[in-house]
Amino acid sequence: MATPMSAAQFAAALRAEGVTVVEVGDWEHHNRNAKGPWGPVNGVMIHHTVTKGTDATVKICRDGHSELPGPLCHGVIAKDGRVHLVGYGRANHAGLGDGDVLQAVIAERPLPPDNQANTDGNPHFYGFECENLGDGKDPWPAAQLTAIERVSAAICRHHGWSERSVIGHLEWQPGKVDPRGFTMASMRARIDKRLGVTPEPSNPPKPAPKPVVDLSRLVAAARTDPRAAQGHQTYAAGVRLVEAALRAEGLLAAQYASDGSFGSTTVTAYAAWQRRLGYSGSAADGVPGRTSLSKLGARHGFTITN
Known part of the structure; x- marks a missing residue:
């Protein structure tokens, strides 16, 4: 007991x-x-x-x-x-x-x-x-x-x-x-x-560099044309990372960014993430901000740039 x-x-x-x-x-x-x-x-x-x-x-x-x-x-x-x-x-x-x-x-x-x-x-x-x-x-x-x-x-x-x-x-x-x-x-x-055996401390290999998400491109796409940055490989990879994180948080039913877009469904899911962090009103508009994206990245293994 x-x-x-x-x-x-x-x-x-x-x-x-x-x-x-x-x-x-x-x-x-x-x-x-x-x-x-x-x-x-x-x-x-x-x-x-x-x-x-x-x-x-x-x-x-x-x-x-x-x-x-x-x-x-x-x-x-x-x-x-x-x-x-x-x-x-x-x-x-x-x-x-x-x-x-x-x-x-x-x-x-x-x-x-x-x-x-x-x-x-x-x-x-x-x-x-x-x-x-x-x-x-x-x-x-x-x-x-x-x-x-x-x-x-x-x-x-x-x-x-x-x-x-x-x-x-x-x-x-x-x-x-x-x-x-x-x-x-x-x-x-x-x-x-x-x-019967005491676990031995592990010596994990040096972690690989965390993948990077481009904040400025996410913001631009979420505010304007969701396909504006289509074709930019780094941007598309970043969207996939964000969507995978939102999916792991239970906020996104599926991953949509096969074409590198940050569409309305992802914006809605990101707004739910912002509300989970305590934001409301215009601060929970689904447009990624540095603080909210940093917190998402810290939980799911990516960093942000720009």
């Missing part, structure tokens, strides 16, 4: 364990805390999504649907092993499960059969949805299994838990089958082995 990590501690713990983290929008403050408590935390729960395609999977896990609002987990573990953080705090992932299982997790002893649904698990478990169809045929790539192992070990290491604090949804809620395609016993064995 423990107090939940802060969002910053959570992301740092994952990275320290060697996890490749992708931060999606304002994930640190996206939660269901208004509907009930978050914590004390007692363990980690692993799910599969029954979806295909990382972008679509991340979107539904972040936003949820009409019957179950998001976030539906804290992190989405993609097939390539990247972990997309979509929310932090209470999340709609565990639902009602067996209170005897919770007590076994707390005591770190073998799990009893899950034959009741009498306890809300959402306050008590960090949740990870794993991109998989869950049909028993969809493969689990090595990178994805390693990521499951790493995120689980990272959380257990922080709280001083053993591998017995990690369970599958099928071990919690009667009728559930996820994760399907590997056993939780085998995954706990992997986590136990990892917890």
